[in-house]
Amino acid sequence: xxxxxxxxxxxxxxxxxxxxxxxxxxxxxxxxxxxxxxxxxxxxxxxxxxxxxxxxxxxxxxxxxxxxxxxxxxxxxxxxxxxxxxxxxxxxxxxxxxxxxxxxxxxxxxxxxxxxxxxxxxxxxxxxxxxxxxxxxxxxxxxxxxxxxxxxxxxxxxxxxxxxxxxxxxxxxxxxxxxxxxxxxxxxxxxxxxxxxxxxxxxxxxxxxxxxxxxxxxxxxxxxxxxxxxxxxxxxxxxxxxxxxxxxxxxxxxxxxxxxxxxxxxxxxxxxxxxxxxxxxxxxxxxxxxxxxxxxxxxxxxxxxxxxxxxxxxxxxxxxxxxxxxxxxxxxxxxxxxxxxxxxxxxxxxxxxxxxxxxxxxxxxxxxxxxxxxxxxxxxxxxxxxxxxxxxxxxxxxxxxxxxxxxxxxxxxxxxxxxxxxxxxxxxxxxxxxxxxxxxxxxxxxxxxxxxxxxxxxxxxxxxxxxxxxxxxxxxxxxxxxxxxxxxxxxxxxxxxxxxxxxxxxxxxxxxxxxxxxxxxxxxxxxxxxxxxxxxxxxxxxxxxxxxxxxxxxxxxxxxxxxxxxxxxxxxxxxxxxxxxxxxxxxxxxxxxxxxxxxxxxxxxxxxxxxxxxxxxxxxxxxxxxxxxxxxxxxxxxxxxxxxxxxxxxxxxxxxxxxxxxxxxxxxxxxxxxxxxxxxxxxxxxxxxxxxxxxxxxxxxxxxxxxxxxxxxxxxxxxxxxxxxxxxxxxxxxxxxxxxxxxxxxxxxxxxxxxxxxxxxxxxxxxxxxxxxxxxxxxxxx
Numbered sequence: 001x002x003x004x005x006x007x008x009x010x011x012x013x014x015x016x017x018x019x020x021x022x023x024x025x026x027x028x029x030x031x032x033x034x035x036x037x038x039x040x041x042x043x044x045x046x047x048x049x050x051x052x053x054x055x056x057x058x059x060x061x062x063x064x065x066x067x068x069x070x071x072x073x074x075x076x077x078x079x080x081x082x083x084x085x086x087x088x089x090x091x092x093x094x095x096x097x098x099x100x101x102x103x104x105x106x107x108x109x110x111x112x113x114x115x116x117x118x119x120x121x122x123x124x125x126x127x128x129x130x131x132x133x134x135x136x137x138x139x140x141x142x143x144x145x146x147x148x149x150x151x152x153x154x155x156x157x158x159x160x161x162x163x164x165x166x167x168x169x170x171x172x173x174x175x176x177x178x179x180x181x182x183x184x185x186x187x188x189x190x191x192x193x194x195x196x197x198x199x200x201x202x203x204x205x206x207x208x209x210x211x212x213x214x215x216x217x218x219x220x221x222x223x224x225x226x227x228x229x230x231x232x233x234x235x236x237x238x239x240x241x242x243x244x245x246x247x248x249x250x251x252x253x254x255x256x257x258x259x260x261x262x263x264x265x266x267x268x269x270x271x272x273x274x275x276x277x278x279x280x281x282x283x284x285x286x287x288x289x290x291x292x293x294x295x296x297x298x299x300x301x302x303x304x305x306x307x308x309x310x311x312x313x314x315x316x317x318x319x320x321x322x323x324x325x326x327x328x329x330x331x332x333x334x335x336x337x338x339x340x341x342x343x344x345x346x347x348x349x350x351x352x353x354x355x356x357x358x359x360x361x362x363x364x365x366x367x368x369x370x371x372x373x374x375x376x377x378x379x380x381x382x383x384x385x386x387x388x389x390x391x392x393x394x395x396x397x398x399x400x401x402x403x404x405x406x407x408x409x410x411x412x413x414x415x416x417x418x419x420x421x422x423x424x425x426x427x428x429x430x431x432x433x434x435x436x437x438x439x440x441x442x443x444x445x446x447x448x449x450x451x452x453x454x455x456x457x458x459x460x461x462x463x464x465x466x467x468x469x470x471x472x473x474x475x476x477x478x479x480x481x482x483x484x485x486x487x488x489x490x491x492x493x494x495x496x497x498x499x500x501x502x503x504x505x506x507x508x509x510x511x512x513x514x515x516x517x518x519x520x521x522x523x524x525x526x527x528x529x530x531x532x533x534x535x536x537x538x539x540x541x542x543x544x545x546x547x548x549x550x551x552x553x554x555x556x557x558x559x560x561x562x563x564x565x566x567x568x569x570x571x572x573x574x575x576x577x578x579x580x581x582x583x584x585x586x587x588x589x590x591x592x593x594x595x596x597x598x599x600x601x602x603x604x605x606x607x608x609x610x611x612x613x614x615x616x617x618x619x620x621x622x623x624x625x626x627x628x629x630x631x632x633x634x635x636x637x638x639x640x641x642x643x644x645x646x647x648x649x650x651x652x653x654x655x656x657x658x659x660x661x662x663x664x665x666x667x668x669x670x671x672x673x674x675x676x677x678x679x680x681x682x683x684x685x686x687x688x689x690x691x692x693x694x695x696x697x698x699x700x701x702x703x704x705x706x707x708x709x710x711x712x713x714x715x716x717x718x719x720x721x722x723x724x725x726x727x728x729x730x731x732x733x734x735x736x737x738x739x740x741x742x743x744x745x746x747x748x749x750x751x752x753x754x755x756x757x758x759x760x761x762x763x764x765x766x767x768x769x770x771x772x773x774x775x776x777x778x779x780x781x782x
Contacts, residue, residue, distance in 0.1 A: 126213025145191035184228040201318035225395035232362035257618040265670035297381040302333030305341040307392035335392035339434035381445035389454035446475020454483025507532035513557035514647035514659040523603035525732035528715035539611025550610040561623030562657040582655035598774035605776035621686035688757030751778035
């Protein structure tokens, strides 16, 4: 009985204690904690809180010094505090609250942002020679003391140091009588109104940097690369009455190409390989090859001065240890240093020899202008691939030294570092000044904007409006993704830009940009997705036909040739035992089997039947492969994926196709023109399609209502009638024919399984037309 009583007593005490604890917990007051306090307007502070209740007034919030709170509004876990006085830049503000007077500092970055966004000057920047005076101007948003340093020679360690004057709008100026042609200069910030963080790469805060508006920079092949701006008169070039061509964008067939790809290989037969001069003098490569192919526009990978040299591989230097780029190079050029200077490595005396200076005499300017002039003489428009969304990471970059917070976004989303903030008025102005300079001084016909979605909508609109005032037919093409996503495809479409169409690329080639094994593709007849071509053939994918730039290969990722070799199983990236399958005979690898020749022709025809402009990548016309050579001759270490090839951009494995060749200044990228004969039949076919498209305005210029789609039960086949004149029929199915009924009348066949062009292959009558397996037919009504 005692034990029972004791047990009941314990249970009772336990229950009582539990109830007491529950009651006490319910009565415990929430403890307020302010985690962030941000100024979001001139008179508005926003607090992020935990433990915030509707009874927040009792917390006795106060802001010092000298700020009067006029109103507080709760929004969930946030508390908005309005104030009578406006906050001032440079003052340290503190919020106190609660019975214990907890404190937290106010984040007043908004004040700097507001000032940044309002800053503007319309003065000419850089070096100008006007009215007998040499004047230098540079915009330094938070500079206090800025010097210009003038050098007699590009490699002088010391120069004449002159303090510049602030005009009151943070434009620092210096002027002196007379011209200064042939001198070199840079700027140096001695004192700032803030303390910048560490630069990447590490460098002193007073490092001398090139003029961001410099028209030609001499660059030194060291890491980090350094630059001096040459004072050079670029106004005396003889254009020989040439001008931009004004080819309608719908009629353009753009060839994306790198200067060195076109000219560096010995088979190009140039006395100046890898240069602007080589574009003109090459007997086989360069402009002669482009003329032979027949395209009417060339789109050069970046020609703006860029950082060629990247950090040494696996060696820690200037705060960076490179474990990704075995070449320690940038080849493509998507690491811009200057938006105004051309790349001096492409000058006739350009070199990547260690510690050598390039661009010391300015003749690169003349050589590039000469190349453009000759392209125009031969009816070939010149476009530039421009990179305004980010700048170089591994050199002495002017914009980073001037003011990182001003020129770049707080959160970087390009994957390249240093995402440019075009919302700032002076940044937007610099981009526009650069574009206009290249149009006016170099007579550029158009631009392709790298990762264009990084740019804000106002900048996108301003580019469209102001460039068309100079040339109403200027080509303005977006790579409509990447970066912050400040602009969307819908924005570009509404404003009037043209866009790279990854939709048509994926419909024809397949969506795998870097395949590692067999897969499906319309070209190969394995995707059952011919209907995916309909909107592209009608020209309705992105609004007006001119707004969709059709392509199936670009510089990015694997080539179309390598993709079909891998997707079809003609090449496997690994052997049966899992080891890397290294290509033993390059020519055997490059030569397509009949099945892949047919598939490549079908893919080309499907592309050339799209409305709007067409873009090809150099070498697509013969299914080039980008195969990494023997690396031992370069002293380069392989980088693979744990003994496998993989699909990483940085993988460099000898005798294998590379998934991305951005760093390879060698035969991985250079066109070996002797290899074209391996797939001569495919080259001839592309050549014929180009000639045909240029001769028929309806191929590219037809309106949607002029296009009728011919469907078929075979899901790998599709047909189209354009303007009641041209009929295109494609069938990628390797085992089944496709049958179509076409309108009555007489037609000439200008393209079939074997050949394409403007010549009549044979004549046929309307009615039933059978398209053979893995083939195409284009007919023109007589």
